[in-house]
Amino acid sequence: MINNLELHFIGLYSKYGTDTNLGKENWIELKEQYQAKGRYYHNLDHITAMLMELESVKEMLINIDLLFFAVYYHDVIYLPHSSCNEVDSANFARERLVNTNLNNKQIDQIADLILSTKxxxxxxxxxxxxxxxxDLSILGKPWxxxxxxIKxxxxxxxxxxxxxxxxxxxxxLKHLLAxxxxxxxxWFQKKYEEQARANLARELALF
Known part of the structure; x- marks a missing residue:
């Protein structure tokens, strides 16, 4: 159960770095990005929701720490008019994680994970x-x-x-329904597929 994002992130960061202050600095930077004006959905609530979803399937994951890093950084750069958010977020993560003990292969995978959310x-x-x-689990939540x-x-x-x-x-919406x-x-299909399709079709009918 992840009850405190700050403690969770700093704890994750400290596993791969010896500078606790740097972990705190990176958290503050992340927090400011996700709390920026105009972030009504792509904010810390979205990060918390994703972390909790992954926690629920942790036994099925190969490297949960790399996934956690990807979650924290995957929307760190978010401009609705931009088509480069994932690339910019991946580069942002690379620049911050190079100061940890994560090796190049691990950092590459985190960046690739971020890019996969496009x-x-x-x-x-x-x-x-x-x-x-x-990342898409919101689609299968109750209406x-x-x-x-969607608001x-x-x-x-x-x-x-x-x-x-x-x-x-x-x-x-049509792309997803197709x-x-x-x-x-x-696991996610069993949990969310039916409700997600109902939600998507219901929203599409609003247009």
């Missing part, structure tokens, strides 16, 4: 699929929670007109 495509390595599913999610996403895209936003959102499975892993 298209949410099936990956040959299971940890990637669990991360992707955790009332899902409805608040928050709309707020994040407030700079776009309804015509532009609805067109882009509809395309996204997939054989929204979720990549059997």
């Amino acid at each position: 298209k949410h495509e099936l990956h040959q390595e299971s940890d990637f699929n669990y991360l992707i599913d955790a 009332e929670i899902y409805l608040q999610y 928050n996403i709309r707020k994040e895209y407030a700079m776009f007109s309804d015509t532009i936003y609805n067109s882009g959102r509809s395309k996204f 997939e054989e499975q929204v979720f990549k892993t059997a």
Whole structure:
């Protein structure tokens, strides 16, 4: 159970670094990014939700620490009008984690995990699929929670007109519904697939 993000992140960081102050500095930086103005969904609540989803399947994961690092950094750069958020977030993570005892291969994997959250495509390595599913888990929540999610996403895209936003959102919804499975892993499919499809179809009917 993750009750305190600050303690969790600093504890994670300290496992791979000897400078506790650097861990605290990195946490403060992350916190400021996720609490920036305009972050109605891609904020620390989203990070907490993803961490909790991964905690629930930790026995199935190969390297939970790398996944945790990827969660913390995957939306650290988030600009609704940008198509480079994942690339920028991956580079941001690389710059911060180079000061730890993580080796180059581990840092590369964290960056690759972050990049996988752009298209949410099936990956040959299971940890990637669990991360992707955790990122999309909001789609399978009860309608009332899902409805608040779509309201928050709309707020994040407030700079776009309804015509532009609805067109882009509809395309996204249709793409997900056309997939054989929204979720990549059997565990998340069993838990969320049915509700996710119902939510997606219900939202699409609003346009």
